[in-house]
Amino acid sequence: MLIKVNAEKVILEYSTVGGLPDSIEYTGTIPDDFEAKFKPSFYMLQNDEIIENSNYVEPTDTPPDDSPTSVQEAINKLGEATAKMANDDNQIKSAINKLGLAVADLQQTKEVK
Structure with missing residues (x-):
């Protein structure tokens, strides 16, 4: 699996097929519900393991100020x-x-x- 992480090792994107620019290859254990629960920044890498990001904040759906x-x-x-x-x-x-x-x-x- 290819994953794209930021400087804090927060997972921004992933791909199980094809390529993903600026990504790294992850060959470790993937949580069972990873694909079902995935949202940008919801998971992170810690000690080469994918874990839930304890600092994750659900984005707000505030409409843009027009x-x-x-x-x-x-x-x-x-x-x-x-x-x-x-x-x-x-x-x-x-x-x-x-x-x-x-x-x-x-x-x-x-x-x-």
Whole structure:
């Protein structure tokens, strides 16, 4: 059996067939329930024997924090401000256009009289 261990001799992975990069070959006694109970870090090597890791802690299933970071929040605010400025700019251009049309109408009215 090939096993991959870390510096503390905690077993991270194993393989009974094929290869396993960065692994060592283990030829000692394997606990009967090794495959059924195996989880990364659950077992370790001690004095060339596989034993249960007394420091093993079951990983928590906490969901990842999907809330935006402060940088993402700042980028979002900048985007909102940019969109508002573009909208304001369009409103100003529209008002100037209407003002220009009104001036043209006044000029035509003045020429008609």
